[in-house]
Amino acid sequence: MKLRILLLFTFWILISCKREQKISAADWVSISDRLQYKEHNGVLQLKSGNFTYDFKAGKVPFKRIVLLNASMAGYITELEAENLIIGVSSPEYIYSEKIHSLLKQGRIQNIGSEQKYEVEKIISLKPDAVFTNYIASFDNTYQLLKNNGIQVIFLDEFMEQKPLEKTAYIKLFGKLLGKDREAGVKYQEIQKNYTKLKQMALKAKTKPIVLANEMYGDVWYLPGGKTYTANYISDANAEYILKNNQDEKAVTMSFEEVFAKSGTVQYWVNAGNHTSKQEMLKGNPFYGKLEVFSKGKVYGINGKEKQKANDFFESGVVRSDLVLKDYIKIFHPELLPEYQLTYMKELQ
Structure with missing residues (x-):
């Protein structure tokens, strides 16, 4: 009798584990093979290429961000979240009139270029996060920012080869910037049109x-x-x-x-x-x-x-x-x- 109960208990545990694994896998929002994220126990988990991130409750949505790549400005502009940007690199390559207006007002700072970022200026701005494509030669710069408590997030949207998957990065920006609903609506509209x-x-x-x-x-x-x-x-x-x-x-x-x-x-x-x-x-x-x-x-x-x-x-x-x-x-x-x-x- 005890053996039968033990076997039933073991079987129930195995079934529960399998069920839990299926639920866990389904929780991931897959943008592409390179990018997935999910929320679990109050933590937002992100997989981006070879990098993983855990953002605890209270850390997101970000209110102060720095962009080191002009291409990422497109997502922010589409979400009408330009007011969250406090620093950009190489502003001469940014097209957005709103961002240039905020630069003139001093609400967004020029923090250098891809040849040389002004690391001390970035640190002084105290951003919640810095968004950039990963460039191996800048590892020392990234590490210096991290050592000063700044979250550096690597997103390689430029590597995406399917147009709608590149568009879908807007859903992640929406999640990180408190624009979840707006991002979902925008993506569905673009996907439908496409x-x-x-x-x-x-x-x-x-x-x-x-x-x-x-x-x-x-x-x-x-x-x-x-x-x-x-x-x-x-x-x-x-x-x-x-x-x-x-x-x-x-x-x-x-x-x-x-x-x-x-x-x-x-x-x-x-x-x-x-x-x-x-x-x-x-x-x-x-x-x-x-x-x-x-x-x-x-x-x-x-x-x-x-x-x-x-x-x-x-x-x-x-x-x-x-x-x-x-x-x-x-x-x-x-x-x-x-x-x-x-x-x-x-x-x-």
């Missing part, structure tokens, strides 16, 4: 062939076939010249290699931030040999640019629906006859 646009693109009668990016020196850095840009081109129902490539990073080629693949290309996108084809030729006369340069259409990413700041790398990081809409307008203009490009611009 899905509708993707379905619309499938109605196009043609599927044009596309070339992307440009040369730096003697090397052409083309997006790999599984990259952010390649995914946009595919979702806009066009055919990227490296569609069968499996890389999530840039593929390097010589001009001759690209020339050999570009005979049937009709559109050339993400051709830098040039203002005209003439300017492109001055930088690289070889471009003139490409048939797409003379007979096709070439688009730069300077539709929303102010000096060094380009909103494609700021709000465009979040508004994947508008970026996709631009690509569809370029490849299938008949589907969006009234729409004017947001981030892209045709070069004349």
Whole structure:
């Protein structure tokens, strides 16, 4: 009898453990393979790449934050949480008018650049958190900030290759900044728009062939076939010249290699931030040999640019629906006859 009770008790414990594991796994909010978070016993747990964080009750939401990367400003702006920013690096690369206004008012401080952060200034600002992409060469800087009680959070949104997953980082910012509901609404709106646009693109009668990016020196850095840009081109129902490539990073080629693949290309996108084809030729006369340069259409990413700041790398990081809409307008203009490009611009 005692043995039967012991076996039943052991069985109940095993079932409970399995049930607990399932519940625990389900608690995680998965943004992507690189980013997940969950709340458990009053603690907000975050996994970001190789880094893990535990934020105890009372530590979040953050009220005073520092941004070391301009791309992250897009999420803050979309949440209308600019008033929480107390410091930014390299403000000349930030597009947001609201952030520049707060800089002029002294409510946001310039804390240096990616070449050299003003660590003492950051410490004196006493931020609740510093958001940045992880750069190994800055380990000493990060450690100095941590030694002074400053929370450093590494987010590598630039490594995300699926547009909606990059957009979904807004949900984490919402959780950390007390804008949970607003972030959820924004994401659902963008996701809904993106899905509708993707379905619309499938109605196009043609599927044009596309070339992307440009040369730096003697090397052409083309997006790999599984990259952010390649995914946009595919979702806009066009055919990227490296569609069968499996890389999530840039593929390097010589001009001759690209020339050999570009005979049937009709559109050339993400051709830098040039203002005209003439300017492109001055930088690289070889471009003139490409048939797409003379007979096709070439688009730069300077539709929303102010000096060094380009909103494609700021709000465009979040508004994947508008970026996709631009690509569809370029490849299938008949589907969006009234729409004017947001981030892209045709070069004349």
